[in-house]
Amino acid sequence: MNRSSLARRSATVLAAAATAVLAAAGAASAHVTVNPREAVQGSYTKVAFRVPNEEDKASTSKLEVNLPKDHPVASVSTQPVMGWTVSVEKSKLDKPIKSDDGEITEAVTKITWTANSASKIAPGQFQEFNVSLGPLPTDTDSLTFKALQTYDNGDVVRWIDVAQPGGAEPEHPAPVLTLTAKAADAEPSAAATTPAPETSPADSGDSAGKTETAAADSSDSTARTLGVVGIVVGVIGAGLGVVGLRRRGGSAS
Template structure:
């Protein structure tokens, strides 16, 4: 086998191995958010894929961290699914908008009814609005996924310190650091700047095109004037006579 063929074979093997190793990670219950900032409110989405070839996913339980409770938790209805938020009395009350909060939601349960269960090769997303988000780098949500055959997959393993992925990783939400500038101020500034840039850009291109056309017209005019001057001078010069005349 030539060196080129061996290299191609090794490359193909590595690619296949990478896909095999990546496949299980993509099937984990996960959580994401478009804007999760420390101290703010956010809509988070729990994505639940069905990993079974025979059973459907009929229930999802998500545990919210009791150490950093959320004062506000709202659930988005999903057709065919019932939902329940379980509250727990807090050992240490938290404050929200100047008022003490003595209990908070610590578990959310979604249960499928009828044909709404997550089937093989499908996934479902569950949206939750919550806040204020704690001032930490990440929040771990331990989740339990129940199948129609009674199997329960416990996605509860916390992130490792060495960066390796645990066998059943819990969904982890990364939080961005808060800034001192109000959130609305940068947005308004950026929007205004973007609009100004569009207007300025349009005017600049129009001006450039206008100047270019003007220069072309000027050059053509000068050339025409030059040609006309030469023609006039030639017509005004008398024909030369021979010495015999």
């Protein structure tokens, strides 16, 4: 096998590998997700339910998002999406939510967006649906939003699978919003509680001198490395030139 054939085969293999990697990445990311993925317990936040179209010959015409009943959110509002109508469903709570305005006995448990004929999510496209939530629960570290994605050909994808700790990601994972503790509730780090050691002027000067020396050594090392790389590149270029001349000479003879 000559060099040109080997080069063509290598290029083909690399292209195939790159295509496979990109395809795998696209498949892994083409889920209905909630963004951002994290929020602070007890806070108000805006999230976007991102809906990509995974079909090649159908468009997404409806999205249903279910809010968890076991950890209800008192205030839920939606942002208008052009070409889509939204309906909100409330349910009576088994345990009322206490708020500054008194007890709340019902909360939003389902939001449905429906597209008109001209606003469906076409193949290769995605849409985001913004929702304001708050105050977020303080008695859990995550909220799971089970979602149903309906296509205009009748297919329904149920994004309702819950990932198990330590297990592989399910085929149709439900969107999950991770809830983190407030900064005031977090324990102070060792760096924050340990006082910095005192430094005398002499120590400061010595440290500065060492820093300058280290910077100089690093700069010198970098220069030497670049010099060696330049020499190697020059040698390779010269070798390729010799090979080219020999090939021309061989072709002329």
